[in-house]
Amino acid sequence: MATSTTGTTGTRAGDIPRDETHRLISAEKVQGTPVYNAQGEKLGTIEDVMIDKITGKVAYAILSMGGFLGIGERHHPLPWNVLTYDENLGGYNISLPADRLKVAPSYGADEQVDLNDRNYGRKIHDFYGTAPYWDPAI
């Protein structure tokens, strides 16, 4: 299960030293963090992060939007640096107009998408204007 609430609270003993670090953030804390647009409207929540096993880099944060109990929900793979943390909102900010986000690469629960596929990866990185997470040499 995605941790929709525990992601933003760290009350477990042992969590405290990790969650209070500044430059580092635990994946658990990222999971469930809300994402807002430039107007401060909540778009959805970060459901998970995809890690590139070879480089140890976060390839994508998966933003989940819409739906009800998982039905009709759409998953948007976002390059990590598209997200900016906003202390006041207590969540990430993404400066992308709603109509742009609607046409952003995304998939539903019933769609077979291979995030590992570089053509799909290029689609994502082209859309957001970011450098791909992979090194072409690897």
Add this chain to the structure above:
Amino acid sequence: MATSTTGTTGTRAGDIPRDETHRLISAEKVQGTPVYNAQGEKLGTIEDVMIDKITGKVAYAILSMGGFLGIGERHHPLPWNVLTYDENLGGYNISLPADRLKVAPSYGADEQVDLNDRNYGRKIHDFYGTAPYWDPAI
């Protein structure tokens, strides 16, 4: 809560396309994955991953060992590339003798450790002989 079982199973609709990727792995899947030593003995499980917000790189995977219901448990921050996934074991392998792991940098639930502190970071990277996750220029 750390996802001790959901980390290794991906049955939720929408998980399938993410979990089947080869080079990429979801943080949710890493969380709860067992870690074994060279003798195939289970040492503990990966509790969480710490992400460097600036570079988007995984700084550490947190290995939790011992204890009962969180009491007496020790948390070992491991550099990402110390872990090797073993298909047969269905978990990570760490080629570190038990007596070495005992003296590895670790903390208990009641200890205040700042993982963000570079002196602590150097201790970890010196111990495992890995390059620090940070770029000295940032």
